[in-house]
Amino acid sequence: xxxxxxxxxxxxxxxxxxxxxxxxxxxxxxxxxxxxxxxxxxxxxxxxxxxxxxxxxxxxxxxxxxxxxxxxxxxxxxxxxxxxxxxxxxxxxxxxxxxxxxxxxxxxxxxxxxxxxxxxxxxxxxxxxxxxxxxxxxxxxxxxxxxxxxxxxxxxxxxxxxxxxxxxxxxxxxxxxxxxxxxxxxxxxxxxxxxxxxxxxxxxxxxx
Ligand SMILES: [Zn+2]
Numbered sequence: 001x002x003x004x005x006x007x008x009x010x011x012x013x014x015x016x017x018x019x020x021x022x023x024x025x026x027x028x029x030x031x032x033x034x035x036x037x038x039x040x041x042x043x044x045x046x047x048x049x050x051x052x053x054x055x056x057x058x059x060x061x062x063x064x065x066x067x068x069x070x071x072x073x074x075x076x077x078x079x080x081x082x083x084x085x086x087x088x089x090x091x092x093x094x095x096x097x098x099x100x101x102x103x104x105x106x107x108x109x110x111x112x113x114x115x116x117x118x119x120x121x122x123x124x125x126x127x128x129x130x131x132x133x134x135x136x137x138x139x140x141x142x143x144x145x146x147x148x149x150x151x152x153x154x155x156x157x158x159x160x161x162x163x164x165x166x167x168x169x170x171x172x173x174x175x176x177x178x179x180x181x182x183x184x185x186x187x188x189x190x191x192x193x194x195x196x197x198x199x200x201x202x203x204x205x206x207x208x
Contacts, residue, residue: 071116
């Protein structure tokens with residue numbers, strides 16, 4: 001009789017179905033094989049939970065997209081921020097990732113709009129200017145008559161390199177460029193910055 005939960009010498013489960021489930025869960029960010037196994041066993045035991053999770057994941061994958069205008073994660077495209085006439089299109093906040101928009105929206109003080117770069121320049125990792133949507137950024141600035149570009153990138157080497165690139169892109173033009181004051185942690189942590197710190201960094205923003 002086969003014993004699906006029994007693992008072989010390599011630590012793999014004898015049941016190919018269970019092994020496959022554990023492996024796909026372990027590929028999720030933040031989950032190691034141990035947590036993946038715990039979740040897999042829970043899902044097998046609770047059939048309803050498994051069905052719920054699958055249908056939620058399918059529905060989200062089908063409906064959730066990136067705003068074609070700003071890159072935010074959204075269901076309607078363009079997103080509600082881009083559609084709202086209460087948001088000032090002339091103030092454009094540049095962020096690296098769609099999750100970086102969340103602390104701004106949660107805090108609620110920023111009334112402009114966003115532009116998501118999707119990544120930061122990192123010549124050492126082979127991420128060059130041609131890989132980032134700078135052309136779309138240029139078009140957006142011209143189309144919306146943007147008067148201020150606010151750089152909200154973290155202060156890592158990649159963040160600084162990217163900020164410098166945008167600065168050179170706008171140099172000599174009419175667009176004012178500012179950046180958040182210090183206080184934002186280094187290394188992609190903007191999304192986890194608390195509202196008070198973020199607002200203080202925004203109000204204290206300075207010109208390049
Ligand atoms: Zn948008």
